[in-house]
Amino acid sequence: MPRREDAPYRPFCSYRCKMIDLHKWFDEQYRISEPLDAPADTPDSAPPPRDPDEE
Secondary structure, eight states: OOOOTTOTTTTSSSHHHHHHHHHHHHTTSSOOOSOOOOOTTSTTTSOOOOOGGGO
C-alpha cells in the first residue's frame, strides 16, 4: 500500500503510533548515543562578534 504524501500523521501511520514513538523518546528508550560533530561554520564554533565600542 503506497503512503500518501499528505497523510495527517506522516511519517507515522496513525496518531497512536506517533504518540508511542514520542513516549519512547521521553522515556529515553531512544537516544542519540554519540555526540554529533558540529560543522566548522556553525555559530558555536565561530569566533564571537567584535564589539564596535572596543575599536
